[in-house]
Amino acid sequence: MPAEAHDRPAEQFNLRLRRYDPESGEAPYWDEHTIELEPHRSVLEAILQAKDRFDGSIGVRCSCRQAICGSCGVRVNGEPALACHTHLDAAKASAKDGVIEVEPMGNMPVLKDLIVDMDAVHWKKIQRVTPWLIAKQPVPEREYLVGKENMVDITQSMACIQCGACVSDCLAMEVDPGFIGPAALAKAYRFVGDPRDDQQDIRLKDLAEDPQGIFDCTHCFKCVEACPKDVNPMGQIMRLRRIAIDDQKIVDKNNGERHEAAFTTLVKDYGLLHEAELLPRSYGGNSWFGKFHPAAGKELLSSLPVVLKGLLRGKVNPKLALFGHKLPAADLKQVQRIYDTVEGREQRYELNLYITGYDEVEETPVPGGATSTNGGVSPAATTASGGGESPPAAPETEGSAS
Amino acid sequence: MPSHDVLIIGAGLAGQRAALAAAETGASVAIMSKVHPVRSHSVAAAGGINAAISVDDDWRSHAYDTVKGSDFLGDQDAIEIMCSEAPKEVMDLEHMGVTFHRNEDGELDLRAFGGASMKRTAYVADITGQALLHVLYEQLMKHHETVERYEEWFTTSLLQDEDGRCCGVVARDVRTGRMEVLKAKNVILACGGAGQAYKPTTNGLIVTGDGIAMAYRAGAPLMDMEMVQYHPTCLVETGILITEGARGEGAHLLNAEGERFMEKSAPNKMELASRDVVSRAEQIEINEGRGVGPGGSGIFLDVTVVPRKRTLEALREIVNIGKDFAGVDITREPIMIRPGQHYIMGGVKTDVDGATSVEGLYAAGEVACVSVHGGNRLGANSLLDTLIFGRRAGEHAAARAAHMSSPSFDAGTQLRRDESELEAIIARSRDGRRVSEIKNELGETMNKHAAVFRDEAGLQGALETIGRLKEETAKAWIDDRGTVFNQDVLGALELGYMVDCAEATVLAAIERKESRGAQYRTDFPERNDEEWLKHIDISRGKDGPEISYSPVTITQWQPEERKY
Numbered sequence: 020m021p022a023e024a025h026d027r028p029a030e031q032f033n034l035r036l037r038r039y040d041p042e043s044g045e046a047p048y049w050d051e052h053t054i055e056l057e058p059h060r061s062v063l064e065a066i067l068q069a070k071d072r073f074d075g076s077i078g079v080r081c082s083c084r085q086a087i088c089g090s091c092g093v094r095v096n097g098e099p100a101l102a103c104h105t106h107l108d109a110a111k112a113s114a115k116d117g118v119i120e121v122e123p124m125g126n127m128p129v130l131k132d133l134i135v136d137m138d139a140v141h142w143k144k145i146q147r148v149t150p151w152l153i154a155k156q157p158v159p160e161r162e163y164l165v166g167k168e169n170m171v172d173i174t175q176s177m178a179c180i181q182c183g184a185c186v187s188d189c190l191a192m193e194v195d196p197g198f199i200g201p202a203a204l205a206k207a208y209r210f211v212g213d214p215r216d217d218q219q220d221i222r223l224k225d226l227a228e229d230p231q232g233i234f235d236c237t238h239c240f241k242c243v244e245a246c247p248k249d250v251n252p253m254g255q256i257m258r259l260r261r262i263a264i265d266d267q268k269i270v271d272k273n274n275g276e277r278h279e280a281a282f283t284t285l286v287k288d289y290g291l292l293h294e295a296e297l298l299p300r301s302y303g304g305n306s307w308f309g310k311f312h313p314a315a316g317k318e319l320l321s322s323l324p325v326v327l328k329g330l331l332r333g334k335v336n337p338k339l340a341l342f343g344h345k346l347p348a349a350d351l352k353q354v355q356r357i358y359d360t361v362e363g364r365e366q367r368y369e370l371n372l373y374i375t376g377y378d379e380v381e382e383t384p385v386p387g388g389a390t391s392t393n394g395g396v397s398p399a400a401t402t403a404s405g406g407g408e409s410p411p412a413a414p415e416t417e418g419s420a421s
Numbered sequence: 422m423p424s425h426d427v428l429i430i431g432a433g434l435a436g437q438r439a440a441l442a443a444a445e446t447g448a449s450v451a452i453m454s455k456v457h458p459v460r461s462h463s464v465a466a467a468g469g470i471n472a473a474i475s476v477d478d479d480w481r482s483h484a485y486d487t488v489k490g491s492d493f494l495g496d497q498d499a500i501e502i503m504c505s506e507a508p509k510e511v512m513d514l515e516h517m518g519v520t521f522h523r524n525e526d527g528e529l530d531l532r533a534f535g536g537a538s539m540k541r542t543a544y545v546a547d548i549t550g551q552a553l554l555h556v557l558y559e560q561l562m563k564h565h566e567t568v569e570r571y572e573e574w575f576t577t578s579l580l581q582d583e584d585g586r587c588c589g590v591v592a593r594d595v596r597t598g599r600m601e602v603l604k605a606k607n608v609i610l611a612c613g614g615a616g617q618a619y620k621p622t623t624n625g626l627i628v629t630g631d632g633i634a635m636a637y638r639a640g641a642p643l644m645d646m647e648m649v650q651y652h653p654t655c656l657v658e659t660g661i662l663i664t665e666g667a668r669g670e671g672a673h674l675l676n677a678e679g680e681r682f683m684e685k686s687a688p689n690k691m692e693l694a695s696r697d698v699v700s701r702a703e704q705i706e707i708n709e710g711r712g713v714g715p716g717g718s719g720i721f722l723d724v725t726v727v728p729r730k731r732t733l734e735a736l737r738e739i740v741n742i743g744k745d746f747a748g749v750d751i752t753r754e755p756i757m758i759r760p761g762q763h764y765i766m767g768g769v770k771t772d773v774d775g776a777t778s779v780e781g782l783y784a785a786g787e788v789a790c791v792s793v794h795g796g797n798r799l800g801a802n803s804l805l806d807t808l809i810f811g812r813r814a815g816e817h818a819a820a821r822a823a824h825m826s827s828p829s830f831d832a833g834t835q836l837r838r839d840e841s842e843l844e845a846i847i848a849r850s851r852d853g854r855r856v857s858e859i860k861n862e863l864g865e866t867m868n869k870h871a872a873v874f875r876d877e878a879g880l881q882g883a884l885e886t887i888g889r890l891k892e893e894t895a896k897a898w899i900d901d902r903g904t905v906f907n908q909d910v911l912g913a914l915e916l917g918y919m920v921d922c923a924e925a926t927v928l929a930a931i932e933r934k935e936s937r938g939a940q941y942r943t944d945f946p947e948r949n950d951e952e953w954l955k956h957i958d959i960s961r962g963k964d965g966p967e968i969s970y971s972p973v974t975i976t977q978w979q980p981e982e983r984k985y
Binding site: 040041042059070071072074075076078080081082083084085086087088089090104106130131132134137138145146150151152154158160161162163164165166167169170171173174177178180181209213215 | 456457459460461462464465474512515516517518520521522523524525526527528529530545546548551552555556559560562563572596625626627659661662734737738741742745746748855856857899900901902903904905906907908909912
């Protein structure tokens with residue numbers, strides 16, 4: 020009950036802030052403060068108390084205090100978060116020594132203390148995806164008539180507050196700083212999924228052909244966990260892939276489309292991934308004969324150092340990699356049944372937190388959006404092209420070419 | 422030195438709309454904001470935007486509702502302009518890319534809102550402000566060649582030539598601390614209200630009355646400053662806003678006895694009466710001991726009566742707010758709320774094109790007072806206000822610039838004055854009070870005495886306190902001695918702005934000896950059209966604030982008793 024939430028007395032919390040003064044010529048350092056607040060108050064309120072009472076020079080961007088302006092993206096105990104959206108008790112619980120550590124976000128240069136240069140990274144990447152509507156012509160006198168579910172659908176990517184939390188933790192970007200990245204690609208979906216946009220095909224072709232585009236994402240789920248608004252950036256990237264491959268039939272020069280096809284075929288045939296077959300099939304053609312194609316041989320050769328390194332470090336089991344995993348026949352059948360069900364649908368189901376897909380019956384499980392705080396995917400689903408309400412569906416296997 | 426036809430200060434909805442409108446005419450335009458544009462507080466507007474777009478609606482009905490909502494203090498010529506231009510404006514935004522939610526036929530869906538005689542609020546879930554702001558910013562990115570952006574630049578003062586004409590600003594690049602003069606044929610203030618003069622408030626930490634105070638200091642009168650809106654549904658502890666959209670979708674307000682108490686004061690509109698009426702009704706329940714929660718200081722907002730799927734789809738943001746900021750699942754249990762400071766109807770007095778009485782200076786959005794909101798703003802009319810009058814100010818300022826030569830004046834003096842003022846703040850010895858302490862006392866004072874209910878004694882006490890705080894502000898000290906992102910020194914300037922705004926509010930509230938709209942005087946509980954159907958203007962005189970009056974423009978709706 021709310022009464023209990025408001026009744027908890029103030030407690031002391033220890034805060035360890037990463038400080039950096041670009042004018043001092045000195046290296047970044049840690050700065051500790053003890054603050055007093057109720058445990059359900061936010062890390063931002065704690066920083067502001069330290070700033071108000073002890074040291075006004077602590078640099079932190081903030082404004083709304085309610086997770087809508089997107090200013091206060093930081094890392095709390097190493098994980099990206101909005102400071103205003105992280106409760107002190109939770110932050111204390113996840114701290115390694117009971118002291119709540121707050122650092123600036125990653126993947127972006129630090130300007131001062133907790134303030135990073137978002138223009139240099141985040142906004143530059145947003146610019147990359149032509150971030151405005153290219154409206155279908157002629158423009159109607161009144162509103163464009165579009166499906167109800169279409170607008171609810173793109174509201175999920177519209178709900179992005181540009182806080183940079185996903186950019187901070189993107190592993191692909193860490194390896195390849197040129198990767199367009201989760202926030203900008205989620206923004207791209209906002210246009211690709213918008214029926215009023217006239218250049219769906221051009222946008223998709225561009226993002227598929229760019230070696231740092233939609234196929235550069237490695238499916239690590241970090242951005243999904245990082246997002247404080249449940250935008251599910253990786254999910255938006257996978258939707259861009261599905262539309263590019265299945266609807267627009269784009270075969271990209273990065274081999275993204277062929278790689279996905281090889282991946283899903285192998286899982287369908289073997290029940291689990293057959294590592295040794297994946298690479299030759301991705302480059303040489305999606306069949307057993309793929310490995311005899313010259314392109315496959317070339318790619319295999321160039322990948323040898325990585326393969327050897329994997330073997331040496333014990334990350335690859337040579338027997339399993341070469342001969343594939345063996346599933347009991349009954350289990351394999353179950354896997355193939357998933358394929359039959361998903362591929363047998365007339366329309367693709369897509370995950371969307373705004374469309375719950377079913378109504379308010381008490382027995383139904385609580386949709387993910389209402390309970391998860393970390394952007395967990397909801398069991399809700401809708402069809403990509405809108406239309407009527409969809410029944411609940413199991414989340415699709417990522418990369419499935421249904 | 423940069424020079425522009427139109428320089429806009431503030432990059433929320435009014436500012437961005439003004440920039441796009443001015444740029445469309447071919448004028449040279451720049452927009453400056455102390456934060457990145459998408460952080461502007463317009464982002465927090467949730468519920469929607471009003472426009473008579475339904476086939477069975479008429480803008481006159483919208484205008485009448487607005488006049489009635491304003492408790493007949495709104496200027497009807499301005500209200501007619503706002504409401505008649507609303508449908509086209511909403512369509513223009515839709516064409517720009519705003520993802521308005523649709524009905525089953527694919528047309529814009531409309532939801533009910535307070536004080537409206539029919540459903541006329543277009544919306545994007547409950548993130549309408551965010552969607553509008555981000556789509557306008559998409560357009561600014563698109564038009565980056567015609568609109569220059571100064572992001573994270575703080576305006577320290579307005580520049581005026583010998584004849585008092587506004588001809589630019591002095592500003593500080595927050596990132597580097599460098600101060601610069603920007604010349605402009607016209608300056609449009611679009612930097613929001615002054616909610617941070619109150620504590621708690623729904624407003625963000627950046628909403629510190631900068632524009633209101635700068636215009637006042639430049640000689641422009643402020644109008645309707647006593648009219649401060651308390652929103653009926655704010656979280657008890659933090660003041661965070663729960664959108665009126667919740668009641669628009671059917672949520673109830675309940676007191677400790679489980680009674681829908683709005684029956685008593687608004688038997689027809691119930692929870693969807695205008696905000697001043699609902700906030701007063703709630704405060705009466707709390708004051709008379711029928712409040713809920715610790716100390717009986719709250720009211721229950723019951724969203725569980727709204728179908729669950731609808732709540733998750735159309736009120737998703739407040740589902741999250743309930744969970745994250747109050748620990749309540751609003752789809753399963755009522756949430757405790759109370760009235761909280763939300764909006765200032767008053768501001769810099771402008772005409773219907775946004776022009777202030779200072780030549781070359783415009784204002785639009787919450788910083789301005791046209792006055793379309795009069796004594797009380799209707800929900801979902803503020804987004805409309807920002808867009809309509811932002812656009813009009815942008816167009817008008819650009820047209821004025823077209824037949825003007827570049828201003829010539831000595832800007833060096835003001836630049837040096839501002840530079841040394843900031844240096845002096847940074848160098849202050851620690852014998853006064855901290856900026857944060859003074860800000861807290863100001864906010865608590867305002868929330869106690871210039872709130873839902875007011876009286877002479879409380880207001881006079883507040884005025885005295887503000888006088889003292891003003892002196893303390895002049896000596897307040899800070900910690901940060903640096904130049905890069907010195908937010909501390911900017912906080913000291915913001916405090917000065919807030920104190921000026923608070924003083925104007927309290928003075929006007931003392932002056933208006935009646936109850937109208939958001940101003941409820943327990944010592945003058947009746948509306949008194951004979952004496953007080955007029956605006957209170959406050960200007961900066963030689964020896965402090967000076968009070969004068971201006972008439973209310975009435976076109977077709979004579980004042981009548983207000984019933985909901």
